[in-house]
Amino acid sequence: MTHIAERGSDMKILLIEDDREAASYLIQALDEAGHVTHHATDGETGYAMGSSMDYDVLIVDRMLPRRDGLSIIESLRAEDNHTPVLILSALGEVDDRVTGLRAGGDDYLTKPYAFTELLARIEVLARRSSPAEAATSFAVGGLNLDRLSRKVERDGEAILLQPREFRLLEYLMKNAGKVVTRTMLLENVWDYHFDPQTNVIDVHMSRLRGKIDKGHANPLLHTIRGAGYMIRE
């Protein structure tokens, strides 16, 4: 997993998960990615830790002993605690996702999941508390994207993008330096939550790449093998 080394910013994570085996695997993998993880095995302890300590991201299993995952999130939000939360759940239907997000979760990942997917999502989530969400323009290398005028240029040269391509690039640049997975792109750019059986996202990415990287010596849009895509200098 080459992309892991590229991440400098280590995060402080609280994992609330009752399955000890899954948790220890996750903690180890997160540690290898350079993040510090605290672990709670039940809802009450998890809530106590989440409300008393400062974390960059919470990873909350939906079904927990002693206290339900959604109720933890609701209580934290009621206390004006806005730490980003990724909900983990075996329930993956549309309505489950909607209830999860309505309870105050920021993202929802269905078990079983690939670790790269989880890692990519929490790194993007932690970013949310930073001002990138509200920025009106993004710049990566010589590539500039203006969210208001909807103009894109590279090294002063205007690039014409289709509306969907613009949203795709906007999402990538908002998360510049972070890996975004194919499902994240499908969710955030097309608003669909499923695993495409075909390489439909890759085709869109290769078209976008053709527009922004063609004719330039240093490519900005990178394919991260086994994970997804990243835009960086």
Added chain:
Amino acid sequence: MARVLKLSELWRTTTVRLTALFLLIFVVFAVLLLGLIWWQTTVSLQKSQTDAIDRESVALQRIDAEGGFRATIIAVGRLAQQPGPGIYYLADPSGQMILGNVTDLPADVLADPGTFSFNYERPRPVDADENAPVPEGNALVRSVQLESGLFLVVGRDVVERRGYTAIILQWFAIGVGGIVLFSLVAGVLTAVRVLRRVETINATSRKIMSGTLSERVPVTRRNDEFDGLATSLNQMLDRIEQLMQGMKEVTDNVAHDLKTPLTRLRNRAESALRDGQGDGAQREALETTIEESDKLIKTFNALLMIARAEAGTPSGAFSELDLSAVVADVAELYGPLAEDEGLELVAEVTDGVRLNGNRELLGQALVNLVENALKYYEPVEGKPGKIRVSLRRAGPRVLVEVADNGPGIPAEDRARVLERFVRLEKSRTMPGSGLGLSLVAAVARLHGGEFRIEDNAPGVRAVIELPGLA
């Protein structure tokens, strides 16, 4: 009917209980009515008797005043000899009886003139047996002292009157009894009839519970509420049977289509462990293992999604949505991919088609159709490949179509491809779970529509027909 109805069973039925309840209410009211009539009759009879007594008393007083005591004695004597309920008694000022048709007046009748009611011995008829018991009578009398000083007692035998009310009571009792009896018979007959209809439903239920799911409740031609119930029940049973059938197919197919890759997965892991061919080969084996388990998870998710769609999601997951946007989005999403594969994807979308539904499921269904068209497309000689995604209105219905001009599906296989895990022989080698079209069918059904595969001559035309927003 399978069983003979027992009396205790009959009593438990609603009809009989209701009949009994109404009967009870009826009897209570009948008794109240009877009491009222009896009371009214008594009062009016009593009033007519006292009126008669007063009239005679006044008349005799006048006779006494005008004709003196002799005239009074003659008049009273004549009245006393007439048969009937009349009671007459005349006494001299000292209280000694002069004449009358009663003998044993209570002392205070004469002592303190007024109105009295008392028991007395009726005078025995002249021709009566000496030993016969003296008949007891009840008298209502009025006593006055006449101008001539005589005491006059005029009254009526009340027993006569009592006999009259007894007749009314008797007929009333016969009437009430008759109605009670009739109602009971009618109630029991209705109960038996209703119970018999219910019993046919019960018998069917028992047969179904014992395992014959194909059993149905008989529907008569009466078209009454029981037939309505039976029809609903039968429709419910059809649906249940269909679901059960689906369930059985799933378990069969899960056994086959999930076990096979699981076995493959296990074998590969085992052989990688045994061979010990070095890190490179082991790594490769692990990567394939992850790939295979991802495929399994996808298959599993697809199965769950179908199960949820077929069970019918709660209406909360439904909202009014712009189907035109969904279709256009999917066409836009897959356009570049089709182009890369050398196909042209054309979208013909009518704008502003809205309906009540689940955007996620409808999108997934459409994606499945487009992915299928891309996956199974084979160029037919000399023709450019083309996939047409369209949305249009057809009266109150909405048609979503994905059509291609490829080789198509033979007519005899068209219905079969909708079944779960069915993959036609030539596609066995392609990746995929064989669940795509089943999901499309389930999503169409969930939205109150249907899914069918038609001949596009040449090629396949997959049609989702949905009810539009009214």
